[in-house]
Amino acid sequence: MTVVFSEPISRIDRSVFEDVETWGVCSLQGWVNSYESVRFVAINDHTAVITGEIQLIENGKQPPLLSSMSLPAGEESNKEALFMSYK
Secondary structure (H helix, E strand, C coil): CEEECCCCHHHHHHHCCCCHHHHCCCCHHHHHHCCCCEEEEECCCCEEEEEECCCCCECCECCCEEEEEEEEECCEEEEEEEEEECC
């Protein structure tokens, strides 16, 4: 999926991930990449491509649930992004 952020990714790294002890990583890329089989690749200051494999059954757990969330994209209309969550 392609995600467009309203702020530069470097600003998100500095503001959100400044507390490494809380997040366990120092960047958005590090946080996304910490999930198994998921990769974050920034393609410019505001845009990243996130890829990953979805395993439908893993150790008897339910399959991942996909949900959507609107992300502001500056003056452009809101973009939709998909996020995976596990129960």
